[in-house]
Amino acid sequence: MPRDPREIQLEIDAARESLAATLDQLAFRGSPTRLKAQGQAAVVRFLQSPAGKAAIGGLGLLTSLVVAQKVRQRRRTKRTVVRRTR
Template sequence: MARDPDTIQREIDQARDALAATLDQLGTKASPKRMVDNAKSSARSKLDEPKVKYALIGVGVLVGLLVIRGIFR
């Protein structure tokens, strides 16, 4: 059974629109700027956790003390 050319064209247009929408979504998800912003936000929230923050402060103090000890030896 032959299909109507108008129906075929309408299906092609719908498929094209769906593909364009999918490509737009992929472009948004894979945006380098968005990925960098997400990474910054994630790192910032991780560093704001008290156990991470205080551990980093402790490591910084230890390194500082070792540097000062090395200078005065």
């Protein structure tokens, strides 16, 4: 039994609307601005958590140790150069 052309047109229109809604959802999910905002919010949440605060503290401690080591090396190098030139 052949289908009515109006019925076929209605099915095509419904499929078109469904595809448009799906494309809109995909565009929203893949929006670079939205993804950036989500990433920033996740980083802020982590940094405000106890684990994030501990990580920041550890990084600060490590940085301080590296800077102190560099200063010590620089002072030792200057002392050695001064002694050799005398």
